[in-house]
Amino acid sequence: MKNKNMLVNATMGAAAASFLISEYLFKMAFKRVDYVPETSEGKKKYAERYWKYVDWFQKSNKEHWFLKNEDETERMSAWFIPARNAASKKVAVISHGYKGNGETMANFAKMYYEMGFDVLLPDDRGHGESAGKYISFGWLDRLDYLQWLKKIIERIGNDTQIILFGVSMGASTVAMLSGEKVPAQVKCIIADCGYSSIEEELMFLLKRQFHLPKYPFYPFISTINHHRLGYYLGDVSSVTQLKKNRVPIFFIHGEEDDYVPSYMSLENYRATDAPKELWIVPKATHAESYWINSEVYKKHIQMFLAKYLN
Template identity: 50%
Template sequence: MKKITKDLLIAAPIAVGGALYSASRLLYSYAFNRSDIVPEPGKDIIGYANDYYYYIDWLNEQKHAEHWRLVSKDKKEELNAVWVPAKHHSKFSVLISHGYKGNGVTMANLAQMYHFMGFNVLLPDSRGHGDTSDPYISFGWLDHYDALAWLNMMIKRVGPESKVFVHGVSMGGATALMLAGEDLPPQVKGIIDDCGYSSLNEELVYLARKVTKLPVEPVRRLMSKINKVRTGFSFDAVSSVKQLKKAKVPIFVIHGADDDYVPTYMAYQNYNAITTPKKIWIVPNAGHAMAFWVDPREYHKQVTSFIKSTL
């Protein structure tokens, strides 16, 4: 009996550890494996579906749009973007970074907004999305390094007199915020973040507590170790707040007051970390990534005002 008890005491932690690891791998695959199917509009945006597809159709009709290719700095990944040049020659350009499980085309609404403002527009597919070769989603971390290369291509195309902005939504918002902490070309004049998270650790813990009864912290640590092996970085590295403390350009933070996917308090965490000229707009009655759809005219007005303030 004593031997059986001792064996159970040894086996139980091993069994629990194995179960947690299996669960962590399963959750990692669900969250981080690429998806080649762009989801239909979610329940929040379903009321705006006609408008959403109107913008998609508009983008597809842009006959002068170009498909750009980029090989990642580590020479491992092929990246894709759509370039929509301004109707007339313009020194103004914007890189628009899309959200989780989307692609560049899903930012057609913002592409049209900027196009009508006279901007050249670049719509990259983030890693693990759209027409890229990466099998894993990096939640903006590797994407923010890729964005530096895209920016250099944009500036080369338009010229050294370029005035460039970066606008990101959701995961793309975090991409833009993390980009702000890098050594940016002087042509970059401002960053616009729409509902980006403050840190990957905090975002994953927040979501995990909503969808699972598993012990969150050990699962997060195991997922981070899996990610380190597969993509080369741990979750601890991925922080908008840390990057924002190094920012040198003006930043505009937009967030829905009713966001329950990236909670609104993260907007204030990001905003409070910024030491450069900054602006925040918490949009009433807007859920996650819904600020534009709730009030597109006010969205355009707020973005235009911010851009003018940086020039």
């Protein structure tokens, strides 16, 4: 009996310790951060260029848009940059990465602006000036983006042509959005280095960064997320959503990405039956494809867009 009690106590102790570790991991990954973390050492060589784009963004003529303005706990924020040509009917909706915000996508905003687009830069839940205690990794954000699309069409008109563009978490956000009933004005999607599912991405990072196994931590983290945000992590899947996608989509991924491995874009590519293209960028790490050669990147984008925009 004594040995049995010791075993029960040890099992309960191990379960309690696993839960506490899972709670710590959840907060570290999902809790809102009200600042943009420093970039990796490998990308600091792009800092001077990056800050020039931010300076352009800050000085640009723009409008501050909101959703759910009546409720500050749910209010979503976005910046809208009108095109040079007031008669433009093309809008690029740009989705930012993990712990970023609309401003951190200034280089892409300028690229699309110079291509003649209006640009909308939302702050996702738990990021920037949008509300939210926790990061939803694109899953709840996809529903907010449906509202942003509605707002764009109301502003620009029914003959608007919209493209969805995202990098990293933003790529997964627009991929997951594609599985919803998006308006006909959405003509194509570009997803740069997105994950195939949050489960697969978290398990990759759990092993790579913490050398921890999937069990028992993943079920605890998923349960905590369900309690806080209302869904299990198994629901957050680009692959599942892309199976319902009917919008042309272009996947981009760095060949040497060690944060979101490039095989995830292959999984996303295989999942959709819509017109699709895939570009694996040689020598590029995570979210580096643009920075390695921005002109080549822009040309790939333009060639894709030319097939689907008037």
